[in-house]
Amino acid sequence: MxxxxxxxxxxxxxxxxxxxxxxxxxxxxxxxxxxxxxxxxxxxxxxxxxxxxFNWRLFTQVAPSSMDALIAKMSGEPIPGGILNGITGTFLIVGLAVLFTVPLGLFVGIYLSEHRDNKFAQTVSYLTDLLQGMPSIVIGIIAYIWVVKPLGSYSALAGSVALTIMMLPMVVRSTEETLKMLPHSLKEAGLALGASYTDVIFKVMVPSGFGGIFTGILLAVSRVMGETAPLMLTALGASVVNWNILEPTAAIPLLIWDFYNDPNLVDIIWSASLLLLIVIFLLNWLAKIVARKWKI
Missing domain, CATH: 1.20.5 (Single alpha-helices involved in coiled-coils or other helix-helix interfaces)
Structure with a gap:
């Protein structure tokens, strides 16, 4: 029982x-x-x-004027023009930010992973976390003081500096955590074969952690792709396509903000937002693929 x-x-x-x-x-x-x-x-x-x-004009023509949009709406026709100046400006500003961020973030991440018990490294790690939580508008003000004021004008360079500050913590953290996950025997094997410490880091460790590092870069890019506040204080915007990094430059988020303030251009907001949504989705999807393929 x-x-x-x-x-x-x-x-x-x-x-x-x-x-x-x-x-x-x-x-x-x-x-x-x-x-x-x-x-x-x-x-x-x-x-x-x-x-x-969402048509070819969106990718091949610059943003229309308010009068052109009003005439088109009164005649029942689609709004003419597109966001070519915003597309080129976004790629210019974000491209410069990637060029600035990747080398700096990579070196800082390597330093933090290799000297994790060092007091200076711990301080840098704390400041990285602090920077990651800083409001974007504050970063825009800092970039305005650092770049716009000395140059005397708004520019794509100033916008890229603001986005660099925002991207840097994510790239640093992804590099640091990826290198920490690699087996210590990998470094020991490289050193035992007679390779220098620098060669082991850049020819063995970094390539082995490429998946995690590259994923962090893609996520950082998608994080800043839709930022508006820092660019309002740095890049300002432009009505034409501009490739000069020292002149004011448009961006898709800036155009969305401009269109929102003009009742005649509100309809293009949704098309620009859809394009931005698609680009961010593709970046995140690519990050998933890379992380899955080069899984540590």
């Missing part, structure tokens, strides 16, 4: 735990679905309104 009672109690506990697991799993699925609803609604809103002006 005691064995039977023990078996009954055991099966009763198993059933209770199984029921609790099902309830918790159902609650997790339910709340996960609730958290996804706003995302689906945003995507639906952007796609349903953005496809109307």
């Amino acid at each position: 005691k064995d039977k009672d023990r078996d009954k109690m055991m099966w009763s506990n198993i059933k209770k735990r199984s029921a609790k697991d099902k309830i918790v799993f159902g609650a997790i699925c339910f709340f996960s679905f609730l958290s996804m609803i706003p995302l689906f609604l945003i995507i639906w809103e952007v796609v349903s309104k953005g496809y109307k002006n």
